[in-house]
Amino acid sequence: MGGPDPIAAAAAAPGAALVAGSAGVIGAHAAAEYARVPGWTVRGAARREQPDVPWQALAADLSTPDGAREGLSAAGDTTHLVFAAYVERGDERQQVQENTALLRHTLDALEGAPLRHVTLYQGGKAYGAHLPGFKTPARESDPRLVVPNFYYAQEDLLRAEAARRGFSLTVLRPEGVVGYATGNPMNILMVVAVHAAISRALGLPLRFPGSRAAGEALYQVTDAELLARATVWAGSTPAADGEVFNVTNGDQFRWVHAYARLARHLGMEHDEPQDLPLTSVMPLHEGTWQGLVQRHGLVPTPYDRLVGWPFGDFLFHSGFDNVSSTVKVRRAGFGECLDSLDRFCELLDRLVERGVVPPFG
Secondary structure (H helix, E strand, O other), X not given: OOOOOHHHHHHOOOOEEEEEOOOOHHHHHHHHHHHOOOOOEEEEEEOXXXXXXXXXXXXXXXXXXXXXXXXXXHHOOOOEEEEOOOOOOOOHXXXXXXXXXXXXXXXXXXXXXXXXXXXXXXXXXXXXXXXXOOOOOEOOOOOOOOOOOHHHHHHHHXXXXXXXXXXXXXXXXXXXXXXXXXXXXXXXXXXXXXXXXXXXXXXXXXXXOOOHHHHHOEEOOEEHHHHHHHHHHHHOOHHHOOEEEEOOOOOOEEHHHHHHHHHHHHOOOEOOOOOOOHHHHHHHHHHHHHHHHHHHOOOOOOHHHHOXXXXXXXXXXXXXXXXXXXXHHHHHOOOOOOOHHHHHHHHHHHHHHOOOOOOOO
């Protein structure tokens, strides 16, 4: 921990927060954090249902101008927009077009709102995490890539609108966000948890299911709750106005060591890594998972929405160091850090308590 309390700073100047994409891991935690701030009105917009949430849930299709205007009609008093909406579809050019449109439609729908601040999320792809490597530690001042990227297009749009309309903005760059949101598969925590649960059910040891190079490379993650606190901080801190910040837990680890630690925590045998195509192998074990759901009374999330195996394959086959500098955000005042492996263990325990995965003991 370090720096000022984001909740106290936000409570000093109440507003109305709108989180676009509040059914996702990042958006759900950001909305929940804003809901903790006294005096704030909090709304979350998503296409999927948002059951039992501590904010006003808005059903909104931001992919069209009409859908955004209709879905956000109740959010005309928004002072703080947190933009976590995202679509993964097509090639880079299509992703630029569709994701930029999401932001454009949202901003247009809030044209008359008294916007004071907008938070935009990016990620390691800004530096080349999806390519065969990049310079580390990545710094916010690193130049853009020649490869088309919707992060750049969204940021350019947001800065132009901020200059025209007079609101401030902050861009946050997490990596490997770890948290839980119902039915959201883009989450490495769920990849690890479900792979471990099925391995245990089959009587197998826990093995890192990626390449040896990826297992030995340095990696970093961002806890979703830490990122949510950074979001509230950014919306209430003048030092964050107009800035781009890397936001991670502040440490790095190697997956081979992480899996050994997780096996000990879960009471499982551990063995050498085994390069496994999760995308093609793990769907074959849906029957095993459904048996665990029935036996332990787990939350009945459809298997194809429980885990994003392609996301796991991508992360577990990146055979290069993925490290971002967090010096800039610390100097600006957000100094919180977490031990990533301790946090993984805590979150796995929480998934068991919530009935998302079966007990490992």
